[in-house]
Amino acid sequence: MTLAARLSAIDEQIADAAREAGRDVDDITRIVVTKFHPASLVADLAALGVTDVGENRQQELTSKRAELEGVPVRWHFIGQAQTNKAAAIRRSADVVHSVDRDRLADALHRAAESDAVLDVLVQINLTQDAGRGGVAPEGAVGLADHIAGLPSLRLCGVMAVAPLDEEPASAFARLRSVADAVRAQHPDASWISAGMTADFAQAIQAGATHLRIGSAITGPRPVRG
Template sequence: MDADPADALADRLSEVDERIAQAARAAGRDPAALTRIVVTKFHPASLVDELAALGVRDVGENRQQELTAKIAELGPRADLTWHFIGQVQTKKARAVRAGASVVHSLDRIRLADALDAAADDTVLDVLLQVNLTDDPARGGVTPADLAALAEHAAGLTTLRVRGVMAVAPLGEHPASAFARLAGHAATVRATVPDATWISAGMTADFAEAIAAGATHLRIGSAITGPRPLHG
């Protein structure tokens, strides 16, 4: 007999949270200091409701259209914090800002200005995405340009620079990639001392991210289950 989907979701969430706690303790860190973001990419808005019923408060989306649609379907939810973790086109900055409380992928001055210009009466938390590869086509600011981006974003009154974000490159051990990210985080803190967030680590590498100081983990299918087919 197939397991009840709600029970299976609760089991996956519990299992991942226990693995996160074990990794935190192994690194000498307090599990309560970590924020687990459940990425619901391609899943229906109803899954967000189910996750909220299980105590999930932080959810992430990669695409602006999906973020906007889910928020419209669910309505105002004071119990949820929406994290936008995908690349942002400047022309979609207003729509992203209208939905997300945190943007993890600020990677250029032009985007910082677009997000600032889209301000309402709130301050938007942002993380500076760092490109840890040698491929300029990948998302993220180059390490050489990181300090300038941090200084510019910190000067925009409607943005609050919280820290850095990155994805470990394929073909590199995550521990070495995240060690470099920790160094880049220190670069940002030299400009913004309270920018202490490090968004790093997904299902396959969150233990290495935690050991390197990650504060925010982006976990998808290990909790949500396989993504539905999409067009």
């Protein structure tokens, strides 16, 4: 199957899931995750009309964006962010989905150049493993408040990954509850970044606005030596 055919097939499935949830598909943004794929694939995606791509690693984000200067895509950083890489992430990302602590938010803010504003989301940890990325659900509003106080950051909403040992629908219902609590304090924080290839239909049912879909569109990741 070609890249165009895979993209079209996923978009049809997204549209079907949106209809089933009684939602307008135009309210849902599909982010194509291009981890480990060459920059040329991003250019091919852009030629097919893709406007949003995601990267998990700062080095890969930085190199691809530099190589594709002028290609009209919005770059989403969706991986775990180290504080010491905040400046490099900020230089290359249009959106950072994985802000999970005050210290990282502060580092991204300090890295601001001129009066540019960076879109960010609060990453929520839906597991019981404190070592996983994300703030605990009960800490989400506090982190959102902290981000909202940093003028170079724009709080857009929340992000999470469904745990492997829980039904996605249940996990995303909990995420929706956290998202509603954040939005009660910050009405413009309307994004819910949730759902990947295996569970985006359940994410859409729970109100996801941004889906992060990789190999179902891009094909298998290249083998790395």
